Amino acid sequence: MNRGVAALTLCALASLAGLAQADDATPLAFITNQGADTVSVISLVDGTTRKTLPVADDPAGVGIDSRHRLAFITSSKSHQLSSIDIDNLTVVNHVDAGITPLGITVDSRSGRVYVADWDGGVVRVFDAMTLGKRGEYKTGATPCGLALTPDGGRLLVANRDDNDVAVIDTVNGVTEARIPVGKAPYGITISPEGHYAFVANVQSDEVTVIDLQALQPSTTLGVGDMPYASAFDPMRGRLFVTNQSDSSVSVLDVVDEREIARIPVGDYPEGIDMQIEARRVYVANWMSNDITVINADTLTVETSIATGDGSRAFGRFILH
């Protein structure tokens, strides 16, 4: 009991210290607005928009490098990868990133930014600081969602039109496996300890769970209409999945292997990310041009925040 009180006090003090600190402790969401050609930068402390940043045509994918304090976005129509300085909220660099750059994942430690080229059939590797090209991996047809294992050693690529997920060794670039999943795999999420990957299959309305030790699918869980992407809550073992065509988020209990809730959100929910400690899930809604904020414990909607036209935020968009 006393220990509990002490811990609580410490927590409170730590939170206060956090509040008192300079601005760079504020968690932010970087939401790509595909129709508006902007990125909405939103404070996750008070829900205010810090800045609406004009960017190159058709921004869709997003990734965050918390170590170098950079956000990355892909603009498919202008074929660009751009980097945003998180402290100044300005676009600092951009580079030609192929035919249709889309999915992004970032390895902060090695400073590598991986970008899937939807029409190019490759993933390119860029240096986070310079955006210089560091490598290229051939993938299957129409690579879109990307995810890295926690050690950065394996890159998972959803090959939408091949209905499989490629597992690429990031050290030698070798494709270790092509794992068959459902129809039209899109967003991929890997659990923090790196045991499981969750793949949203847009056209078969299900999530494939991949066992990353066996490199095989372990189960398939049904969700709503046209699932797009997911976020994992390791504290409760739950996966939150955006259902584009159902305007909802499915909540899966991955231990019990079943859907435990379906939460109505905005229209055409797409990108999704989570603050694990703060217990909040954020969903970008493409049609309704806003973010739905979900309480990860009560599984209810807390609020929604207006963004710009066509919010997609495909990727990890929260700076923690």
Added chain:
Amino acid sequence: MTRSLLVFLACLLYVGQSFAHGPSRLKVEESIVVKAPAAKVWALIGDFCTIDKWAPGIIKSDCQGGNEIGASRVLTLGKEGGPQIAEELQKYDAATMTYKYKITKTDMTVLPVTTYSSFLSVKDNGDGTSTVGWRAGFYRGHPNNNPPADQNDEAATKAVTGAYQGGLAHIKELAEK
């Protein structure tokens, strides 16, 4: 003269290229203010099965399932034997006066779209008027690169916009009678 022609051709090429790279989902949003209470407007358009009562150009709606999720309607356009579009009801909420449906089969000559879904809503403005909203998310008819002109992003957007503007104008006309 030659130079402007070259510039023109270069522009065409550029425009062609910018649409040649993988489709993006498109969005059309239209709305109209109707000088009639929301309940009256909803009574006119709230039935999924009877879109042929108010949407111009739709001469027949073969419908099954009423306003239940999964209900389906096959619309015939223009004249008997004309192009047909099949649609399915995805959401229906009489309390908020909204419904949502998707196209399960289209006719590219009249509506060159794929993966299309649509939201129809009536909002009470509190002053005896209401706002009818109709919006859709969809992809162009030709899913791959280098779409023909009648199945590119512009053609898809134009077809949907035209249908919605025409439909909303007719709703207004009927409801204000």
